[in-house]
Amino acid sequence: MRFLAALALLLLPGCSLQPMYAGGGNGVVAQGLAAIEVPAIEGRDGWLVRNALLDRFAAARASGGDAEARYRLDVRLxxxxxxxxxVGDNTVSRERRVLRSRYQLVDLTTGAILLDATAGSDAGIDVVSSEYATIAAEQTALENLAREIADQMVTRIALTLRRPA
Known part of the structure; x- marks a missing residue:
């Protein structure tokens, strides 16, 4: 058993796995994320997604990334x-909220589209007798979906920025 563990440790460097944020705030990914501008996105859902994205990019800026924009992230939701x-009396007892985005990462110096992708998520909502509670659940679902989509987008963007040019 020890032999297999030692063998695995010897083979691990050859597997080509590398940390996403190698180099910390001075790494390629952190520098790239810090250099992304996000124009306004239409609607309340757009406001939520944009703020979630800006929060994630601000973390990259705080860790030492520069503030000059090199990329633009265009998002449609x-x-x-x-x-x-x-149910029997033709009332809805359950709802499904679906939030999808199509986004493009544009290099501002060349105008080239570095990434053209989609992200999406959905949530189930119980419709209860209280209209207020149902509306609150719908809004909470939208807030959670906005954060989920922002996370998906940032991960995909980080993978794109990690690739050598």
């Missing part, structure tokens, strides 16, 4: 709320 689970 599609937010749908649909009723599911219709």
């Amino acid at each position: 599609d937010d749908k709320l649909e009723g599911l689970g219709v």
